[in-house]
């Protein structure tokens with residue numbers, strides 16, 4: 001039976017350490033502060049923004065939320081980002097995704113100062129990620145790598161499959177895992193034969209957003225299974241993995257909730273502190 005990759009516990013461990021770093025900064029008069037721009041009234045986004053705020057407060061980081069209406073124009077969001085870019089007290093700027101359809105997210109990403117890009121999603125930081133010379137890392141991929149490190153899961157030479165090619169998870173995670181010498185296949189909705197890749201994979205990361213997508217019959221005995229999915233089924237939060245059956249076949253598995261989610265939030269805080277330190281020459 002698979003062992004649990006306890007994201008919640010690891011997030012707490014890392015947060016306690018980070019809190020000490022923040023304490024030292026604060027003693028020297030440096031207050032880590034980042035801004036989250038949330039456009040519209042997506043209930044999930046509102047929940048995430050609040051979760052982040054609670055976590056930030058626990059660590060001693062200030063989070064300012066800019067809640068904008070659903071019909072906000074792209075131009076107005078760009079102007080807000082420019083204002084935050086110019087504010088020396090602000091060390092991080094991020095846009096909660098998804099954004100309403102009148103907003104071209106790429107235009108927003110092009111506007112965020114790469115030195116304040118806590119989400120690691122600006123073109124230059126995404127580019128650096130692929131060039132193997134990066135400073136910030138997108139939160140979810142960063143948390144997943146931290147989890148592999150903590151539990152001693154070796155990536156070198158392993159066949160890894162990532163299901164889902166989003167800018168916030170699949171693509172940056174592919175970059176980070178290949179940097180650790182895994183052979184990465186990035187699967188997506190047009191992949192002809194996903195079963196072919198899955199049955200050979202030593203490591204499976206599912207970020208597709210489809211409940212019960214990964215069942216026990218699809219994976220290799222002893223695979224490491226990481227579930228990034230967030231699905232609500234009959235009022236219950238579940239991932240993409242059929243947890244109960246897959247855990248019998250996997251060597252390691254993340255639960256949902258309590259797996260990747262808490263690590264995502266904690267990793268974002270790590271990036272805020274990283275950028276705060278760098279901006280202050282530390």
Ligand SMILES: Nc1nc(=O)c2c([nH]1)NC[C@@H]1CN(c3ccc(C(=O)N[C@@H](CCC(=O)O)C(=O)O)cc3)C=[N+]21
Nearest residue numbers: 048051095096097098119139257258259261262264265
């Ligand atoms: N620019 C941007 N950056 C993001 O990092 C980002 C985003 N947009 N948009 C949405 C996704 C999703 N996301 C999560 C954060 C926390 C939990 C989390 O804490 N989950 C808890 C459970 C929470 C619950 O009970 O609903 C858990 O899995 O244990 C999950 C998912 C960040 N995202």
